[in-house]
Amino acid sequence: MQPDPSHPLEPAPITLCALLLGRTQIGISRASDAALPVLAARSIRESLLTALRQEGHEFTESRFFTWFAGLDTLSEGSPASLRPPKALCQAILTEFRHNPWPPLALAAEALLRAFLAPSDVHLGTEHEDAHTAVQAAHALIAAIDGPEDALPFHAAARLFAAAARSPHFARQMPSLALVRGMAMEQRPTGHAGWALDILAGRYLSPRHGLPAALPLPGLVVLPAGLPDGDDPDVAQEAIAALHGAFSRIDRWLTEAERDGARISAGLHDRRSSGRARELAGYLAGFGPLRGAQIEALIGVSRPGVRVLTTTLSEAGLIETHVSRNAARVHAYLPWEPEAPAPPPAQEKFTPSREAIDDYEASMRAIEDLLKRTAARDDGD
Template sequence: MLSAEHALAEADAMLALGRLEGGLSMASPATLRLFALRLLRDMLISALRQEGHGFTDQRFHAWFAGVATLSDEPARTARPPRALCEAILTELTHSSWNALAQAATRFQAALLAPSDGTGNRLAAETAYQDAGAVIAAAHDLLSRLAPSSHPLAALAQLHAAAGDHVLFAPSERAVEPMAMRPDAVGGKRLTVERLALPCPRWALELLWGAQWRKSGLLSHALPFPGLIRLDVLRANTATDFAMLEESPAILATTLRDAAQTLSASLSEADRLAHRLADSQIGQRRSSRAPALLELLAGFGPLRSGQLEGLLDVSRLGLRSMLGTLDTAGLLARTTLSGVHLYATDLSSRGAYEVQDDLASSTFSASALGEYDAAMAEIDALLTKSGVIADDSDREA
């Protein structure tokens, strides 16, 4: 029997997932393109931070553009950052969601980050193969899970399998003896504590959305950054029964937070899509300025060399497009190591703010029907699991 608190957590999680699917089903193509770009960037950043790399978002864009290192002090146990991003981009080019697959394909060539290590080609290839092997292991783990139409049951099954996996189970610090020379420190034997390797849960989060798409819970195979909880993974082998009892509620809260984060990103992409459309940049049919604006608004700051490849334009053509955005007051520019990074500046276009309340937006009858159908499916899942949703939450 579920406690009232646990039941509420499950209801919140299911409603958050339903609202995410409802938003996806009603989003315009422009909104989905912007959302895919943001999700691509966020997945790369999340994976790098899970590996132990410390950096700001601004530093990430500078590193991605090849004008700075990712961190001043690279993490000793982290996988090399460029190889990690290359492996993730390669995997996402095979996504069943076309908008994400296209974005990943385009950004493979836009990754201008410094080579990992000292330029040793063999070491770089080995690092890339290692990251690819982690993703392959995640594929194998997911393929062994029994299909489940209940999101929380599937998530619990995922954590149980990952907690028992030799690669995805959290590592512990290890103490190793180290022999010394007889003439050093009195010939005594010392011990060294080696740092635990980061748990590469990012690979499971990268692929998990495809599982829910197969189950009919999501219309697109979304990466789910932040969905895997290390404390729940550890609970699978722990003797702390209180923690084991709390795990279902923790997973429900985690799913709610992850779904709400994605919904917020989707809502922001929708606001951006409206504002970019209202900017009236590039009225000529042949103009590529709107595509440039979309790239910068979706992914973030990029340098001219990246933009030329992403848009397949010449340097002169790009200069003209940047001039168009600059004249309209939509372009921001920073300079690092003599290289310009371009970004959007929409601060002066407050008149084009779009209300994000669903009730104030205009949707077609078919879109509203799809949303109602998605919510009906969630209601069915809630009824099946014994959780009753409050109608007041539905209207929020």
């Protein structure tokens, strides 16, 4: 992609994307031990949310955490044609357990234990269907032929083109169905691009510049038609998609560093700080958890959960509320910047009596001068 000739100093999109990749490489290499688990948990959360929405499920983020905790359904009246949400999330978490980036694999293992969502009520093949989508994504990526390149742009374009030609991932066209004797157009409700997104980091790392095998939720854009990896339109779409993905990682890493430092500072010299720090990382990166989830996640007893959550609460890191199901849910308190200090009050200036007398004398002198000048002009 060429720079806009009307703005000769404007960097090309590929340059901006390369700069973001460089920031990501440096950020991951210099990230603190406290930040990486938070980043891994955040990546998992975003991957699950994106996949569920790509499949056509409609829900709020708070409803997602309530569902993940086993306290409610994900949504009301989802079409039966959608992949069941629990099977979908289990397939993703299972895949992440085998990710080569250790923080992601460890976080996925722990969150699988804390995944208490109600069972999907279907025909029993939903788990196979979700895993089939993941295996199809593995096969598609393995079949992509291309040279090793330190930058990800051409590799991503080849991935997009391969997805557009795949029967598993290509855009689905609307179809006609008879409804009460009338032909009705049925549009596809979702797609399985999430399976490519969760593997995209493994595909781009380390051969194509990505420093860790992070999932890239929302990365894959399906071009129209049957393009190849050298199509300039596909290349532009790949650059734009990578720019968005790297921007998100950069933001997540910045927030993870901030939260990791805050957690470490808040738990400095406190008892049970090791387990409490681990729990705080999951609450900051993934989201709210109830007591039963924490027991499975950290491997502690119910009294142990109380000790850990009390420690975090006293440190000002979490808050606890009771859900409508009477479950105690613990959530990370987001960081809030300190309000700027108010400007110093200005002292009221009161001139002295001497200054007032001098001012009045000056004004009288000016008036006398003006009168004399006016009288002389009249005489002339």
